[in-house]
Amino acid sequence: MxxxxxxxxxxxxxxxxxxxxxxxxxxxxxxxxxxxxxxxxxxxxxxxxxxxxxxxxxxxxxxxxxxxxxxxxxxxxxxxxxxxxxxxxxxxxxxxxxxxxxxxxxxxxxxxxxxxxxxxxxxxxxxxxxxxxxxxxxxxxxxxxxxxxxxxxxxxxxxxxxxxxxxxxxxxxxxxxxxxxxxxxxxxxxxxxxxxxxxxxxxxxxxxxxxxxxxxxxxxxxxxxxxxxxxxxxxxxxxxxxSGRPLHVFGGLGILSMGIGSLAGLYAAWLKLTASANLSETALPLFAVFMVMIGVQFFLSGILADISIKGYQHAKNEEPYRVRDVLDHDR
CATH class of the missing domain: 3.90.550.10 (Spore Coat Polysaccharide Biosynthesis Protein SpsA; Chain A)
Structure with a gap:
C-alpha cells in the first residue's frame, strides 16, 4: 500500500x-x-x-x-x-x-x-x-x-x-x-x-x-x-x-494605520507652526512616520496575500466556490 x-x-x-x-x-x-x-x-x-x-x-x-x-x-x-x-x-x-x-x-x-x-x-x-x-x-x-x-x-x-x-x-x-x-x-x-x-x-x-x-x-x-x-x-x-479577499483586511488595516500616521504628522506640523514646539523632545514625528510605514507594509501584504491565494487556487485547480446542483437543457 x-x-x-x-x-x-x-x-x-x-x-x-x-x-x-x-x-x-x-x-x-x-x-x-x-x-x-x-x-x-x-x-x-x-x-x-x-x-x-x-x-x-x-x-x-x-x-x-x-x-x-x-x-x-x-x-x-x-x-x-x-x-x-x-x-x-x-x-x-x-x-x-x-x-x-x-x-x-x-x-x-x-x-x-x-x-x-x-x-x-x-x-x-x-x-x-x-x-x-x-x-x-x-x-x-x-x-x-x-x-x-x-x-x-x-x-x-x-x-x-x-x-x-x-x-x-x-x-x-x-x-x-x-x-x-x-x-x-x-x-x-x-x-x-x-x-x-x-x-x-x-x-x-x-x-x-x-x-x-x-x-x-x-x-x-x-x-x-x-x-x-x-x-x-x-x-x-x-x-x-x-481567504477570498485578503486585501480587504490588510488594506483596511493599512489605510487605518496610514490615516493615524498622517493625522499625527499633521498635528506635529501644527504644533511646530503655531506653538513653535520643539519636536525633538517628543516622539510624535517618529510615531507618525512609523504608523505610515506600517500602513504601507499592511497594504503591500494584502496585495501579496491576494496574489498568493489566487496562485494557490490555480495550482490546486480549485475554484473559490462549490456547486450543489446544475440544471441545464439536457436534464
Missing part, C-alpha cells in the same frame, strides 16, 4: 460498489484493534451489503500494524494504510478520506471510545438531507481535566467560527462522498471539519452518540495540543472570513 496512491486504488474499484467506508486513524492502539474490528464487522454486516473499514496506521510503535495485518488477512474488507512515520491525526484522517471508496464515509477513533452501534444513526441522519453529521458526546467518559479543556476549546471555536455545535472534538462523523472528498486536513484541522464544510456551503447536523471508557492503551491528548489547536483555529477563522 505504501507505493500506491488513492487514485490507483479508486481505479481498481468503482466507488458505487461500496456503500459505506469507515476510516479509523491508529496510533499505538494494539489492545483495542481486534475488539473494535469485531464490533465494526457485526454492526456493518447487519446494516450494509458492501462496506469497508480503513485503518490508517500513523507510525505506531507498539505492534498495532501486526494486528491490523492479521485482521486484513482474515477479512479483506478491512483495509490498512501504513504511514512511514507519525504524521498526526489530521493527516491520517485525510489519507483515509482520500482512499475511501464509499458513497458515505464515517470517521471514528480507534481507541474504542466511539461506539460502532452509533454509525447507522449518523447515516440515517444524513438521509434527511445533510452532508455531514457530527457526533455529540453529551455524556463524556473522560477525566475532569480533559473535559474542562475540551469545553474551553469548544467555546473558543463557537466564538470564532459561529458553527452551532456542542462537540467539535468528536471524531465520529458521517459524510456524503462529495463532502468527504472536499477537505484538505493538516495540522490539527480535523477539529474544525464542520466549520470548514459549513464555509463551503455543506449542510451540517449533530446527533448525540455514546462515549465509552478507554479499556486499553493511553490517551494521546495532552495540554500541549491546546496552543496548536488555537493557532489552527485562527488560521481557519481567517480563511473563512478573508
Amino acid at each position: 505504501d507505493s500506491l496512491t488513492a487514485s490507483d486504488v479508486q481505479d481498481d474499484v468503482h466507488p458505487e460498489q461500496i456503500q459505506l467506508s469507515v476510516v479509523l486513524p491508529v496510533y499505538n492502539e494494539k489492545g483495542n484493534l481486534r475488539p473494535l474490528a469485531e464490533e465494526l464487522r457485526e454492526v456493518l454486516e447487519s446494516e450494509y451489503d458492501h462496506w469497508e473499514a480503513l485503518f490508517v496506521d500513523d507510525g505506531s510503535t507498539d505492534g498495532s500494524y501486526g494486528v491490523l495485518r492479521e485482521l486484513h488477512e482474515e477479512d479483506d474488507r478491512i483495509k490498512v494504510i501504513r504511514f512511514r512515520g507519525n504524521f498526526g491525526q489530521s493527516p491520517a484522517l485525510d489519507a483515509g478520506l482520500d482512499y475511501a471508496l464509499g458513497e458515505v464515509v464515517v470517521t471514528m477513533d480507534s481507541d474504542g471510545q466511539n461506539d460502532p452501534a452509533d454509525i447507522p444513526r449518523l447515516v440515517d441522519k444524513l438521509e434527511e438531507g445533510y452532508d455531514c453529521v457530527s457526533g455529540w458526546r453529551s455524556d463524556r467518559d473522560d477525566p475532569l481535566g480533559k473535559r474542562i479543556s475540551s469545553r474551553f476549546a469548544s467555546g473558543l471555536r463557537q466564538a470564532f467560527l459561529g458553527t452551532e455545535l456542542h462537540d467539535y472534538g468528536c471524531t465520529l462523523k458521517a459524510y456524503r462522498r462529495p463532502a468527504a472528498k472536499d477537505m484538505d486536513l493538516t495540522g490539527e484541522m480535523h477539529r474544525y471539519i464542520p466549520a470548514l464544510l459549513s464555509w463551503h456551503g455543506y449542510r451540517i447536523a449533530e446527533v448525540e452518540v455514546n462515549h465509552r471508557p478507554r479499556t486499553a492503551g493511553e490517551t494521546k491528548y495532552s495540554w500541549q495540543r491546546l496552543p496548536k489547536g488555537f493557532l489552527d483555529l485562527i488560521n481557519v477563522w481567517f480563511w473563512q472570513k478573508f
Whole structure:
C-alpha cells in the first residue's frame, strides 16, 4: 500500500460498489484493534451489503500494524494504510478520506471510545438531507481535566467560527462522498471539519452518540495540543472570513494605520507652526512616520496575500466556490 496512491486504488474499484467506508486513524492502539474490528464487522454486516473499514496506521510503535495485518488477512474488507512515520491525526484522517471508496464515509477513533452501534444513526441522519453529521458526546467518559479543556476549546471555536455545535472534538462523523472528498486536513484541522464544510456551503447536523471508557492503551491528548489547536483555529477563522479577499483586511488595516500616521504628522506640523514646539523632545514625528510605514507594509501584504491565494487556487485547480446542483437543457 505504501507505493500506491488513492487514485490507483479508486481505479481498481468503482466507488458505487461500496456503500459505506469507515476510516479509523491508529496510533499505538494494539489492545483495542481486534475488539473494535469485531464490533465494526457485526454492526456493518447487519446494516450494509458492501462496506469497508480503513485503518490508517500513523507510525505506531507498539505492534498495532501486526494486528491490523492479521485482521486484513482474515477479512479483506478491512483495509490498512501504513504511514512511514507519525504524521498526526489530521493527516491520517485525510489519507483515509482520500482512499475511501464509499458513497458515505464515517470517521471514528480507534481507541474504542466511539461506539460502532452509533454509525447507522449518523447515516440515517444524513438521509434527511445533510452532508455531514457530527457526533455529540453529551455524556463524556473522560477525566475532569480533559473535559474542562475540551469545553474551553469548544467555546473558543463557537466564538470564532459561529458553527452551532456542542462537540467539535468528536471524531465520529458521517459524510456524503462529495463532502468527504472536499477537505484538505493538516495540522490539527480535523477539529474544525464542520466549520470548514459549513464555509463551503455543506449542510451540517449533530446527533448525540455514546462515549465509552478507554479499556486499553493511553490517551494521546495532552495540554500541549491546546496552543496548536488555537493557532489552527485562527488560521481557519481567517480563511473563512478573508481567504477570498485578503486585501480587504490588510488594506483596511493599512489605510487605518496610514490615516493615524498622517493625522499625527499633521498635528506635529501644527504644533511646530503655531506653538513653535520643539519636536525633538517628543516622539510624535517618529510615531507618525512609523504608523505610515506600517500602513504601507499592511497594504503591500494584502496585495501579496491576494496574489498568493489566487496562485494557490490555480495550482490546486480549485475554484473559490462549490456547486450543489446544475440544471441545464439536457436534464
